[in-house]
Amino acid sequence: MQVPAIDIICSDLESIWIPEIWIEVARHTGIQALSKTTRDIKNYDELMTFRIKTLKQHKLKLSDIQQIANSIKPLPGAVKMISWIRSVCPFFIVSDTFIEIVGPLAKKLGSPPLLCHTLETDEQGCITNYHLRSKNFKRKVVQAFQDLNFRVTVIGDSYNDLHMLKIADQGILFNPPKDIQNSSPGLGQTFSYKELKATLESTASTIQ
Amino acid sequence: MQVPAIDIICSDLESIWIPEIWIEVARHTGIQALSKTTRDIKNYDELMTFRIKTLKQHKLKLSDIQQIANSIKPLPGAVKMISWIRSVCPFFIVSDTFIEIVGPLAKKLGSPPLLCHTLETDEQGCITNYHLRSKNFKRKVVQAFQDLNFRVTVIGDSYNDLHMLKIADQGILFNPPKDIQNSSPGLGQTFSYKELKATLESTASTIQ
Numbered sequence: 537m538q539v540p541a542i543d544i545i546c547s548d549l550e551s552i553w554i555p556e557i558w559i560e561v562a563r564h565t566g567i568q569a570l571s572k573t574t575r576d577i578k579n580y581d582e583l584m585t586f587r588i589k590t591l592k593q594h595k596l597k598l599s600d601i602q603q604i605a606n607s608i609k610p611l612p613g614a615v616k617m618i619s620w621i622r623s624v625c626p627f628f629i630v631s632d633t634f635i636e637i638v639g640p641l642a643k644k645l646g647s648p649p650l651l652c653h654t655l656e657t658d659e660q661g662c663i664t665n666y667h668l669r670s671k672n673f674k675r676k677v678v679q680a681f682q683d684l685n686f687r688v689t690v691i692g693d694s695y696n697d698l699h700m701l702k703i704a705d706q707g708i709l710f711n712p713p714k715d716i717q718n719s720s721p722g723l724g725q726t727f728s729y730k731e732l733k734a735t736l737e738s739t740a741s742t743i744q
Numbered sequence: 745m746q747v748p749a750i751d752i753i754c755s756d757l758e759s760i761w762i763p764e765i766w767i768e769v770a771r772h773t774g775i776q777a778l779s780k781t782t783r784d785i786k787n788y789d790e791l792m793t794f795r796i797k798t799l800k801q802h803k804l805k806l807s808d809i810q811q812i813a814n815s816i817k818p819l820p821g822a823v824k825m826i827s828w829i830r831s832v833c834p835f836f837i838v839s840d841t842f843i844e845i846v847g848p849l850a851k852k853l854g855s856p857p858l859l860c861h862t863l864e865t866d867e868q869g870c871i872t873n874y875h876l877r878s879k880n881f882k883r884k885v886v887q888a889f890q891d892l893n894f895r896v897t898v899i900g901d902s903y904n905d906l907h908m909l910k911i912a913d914q915g916i917l918f919n920p921p922k923d924i925q926n927s928s929p930g931l932g933q934t935f936s937y938k939e940l941k942a943t944l945e946s947t948a949s950t951i952q
Contacts, residue, residue, distance in 0.1 A: 544857075622855045622857075623851065623855050626836065626857030626858060626859060627857065628834070628857065643831065647830045647831050649752075649830075649834030649835065649836060649857060650834060651834060651892075651894075669892050669893040669894065670892055670893055673892070676892060677892060680888040680889075680891070680892060681888075683888065684859075684877050684878055684881070684884060684885060684888060685877040685878055686859075686877065
């Protein structure tokens with residue numbers, strides 16, 4: 537057995553393995569304002585403050601969001617693909633979501649390790665604040681593994697993945713929007729789990 | 745749902761979830777010298793150099809060691825316990841073993857993410873060298889996650905776990921030898937998976 541050329545795979549969560557959660561929340565509640573993402577409000581703090589304010593206006597509690605999140609199904613083929621990746625090498629989901637919302641949902645993916653942020657609620661169960669693990673969290677996770685001398689492959693699709701994709705030993709875009717496709721010529725581009733698997737197989741010298 | 749008081753659990757591998765590999769190798773090959781551990785030769789570099797030299801003397805290849813490792817079974821109850829831990833929070837094994845030897849064995853544990861070192865072989869498949877990810881690898885892994893603002897629980901049993909156990913937010917000894925029991929009064933001590941589960945449950949404010 538040779539040493540594989542991949543030591544660790546880190547991946548974004550939403551749009552790669554599950555649908556975008558806030559868009560599902562907007563669809564279920566009918567509150568269009570909640571469908572805004574970092575594409576609409578680029579500043580994440582501004583976006584989250586807006587979301588929390590909107591939830592409060594509509595008297596929606598964390599438990600309401602959890603109920604919607606729990607009804608979300610993984611994208612077709614996601615469970616099988618994640619199971620395969622985990623049989624190849626250590627796999628982590630690195631996400632700017634919140635453990636209170638996506639924790640139970642991750643179980644539907646087979647409970648891969650999920651590195652993400654946390655929410656704060658009041659006694660009534662309303663979301664009052666959010667806590668990022670750190671600024672530039674995704675990039676810092678990848679950097680931490682690299683500092684430990686692991687070669688890291690990153691799978692992502694959107695702007696907030698670009699920093700971790702660019703410092704990765706191998707960066708793979710999965711179903712990226714057109715503007716990211718055009719602006720990131722150095723990254724591998726895949727548009728299906730089949731293509732993603734083929735790209736990973738071509739990197740790993742040993743798929744056990 | 746409250747935020748759990750544990751964000752991540754890191755655990756040693758040998759003697760916690762599987763038997764000591766080199767002792768199994770000594771038993772299968774009948775080469776008593778291979779049963780030496782860090783308890784006999786405290787300097788790890790000296791120990792590994794001695795092991796590699798001994799394997800060469802007996803013309804044992806990596807594939808021979810892999811064959812023995814593949815025959816090792818997880819300790820009774822290990823698979824179920826790991827499955828439970830992974831449903832609670834991100835879990836990974838942090839070990840001073842080598843991916844080429846323990847990779848397939850980890851599959852028997854359900855393929856938890858395994859952070860460990862690598863071996864170098866020559867064209868004949870003989871082990872010629874080993875590569876540690878870094879010095880103080882275990883402690884550095886725990887520190888890296890703490891630097892990312894995760895609260896880390898560590899499970900370990902032996903001297904080379906003490907550094908990561910001591911910097912952990914929660915350090916739990918599992919079946920430690922008597923001298924470690926006596927010299928580490930600040931660490932939780934457990935002697936069965938049932939006790940370990942109870943200790944973890946008492947820390948996590950939410951077991952989903």
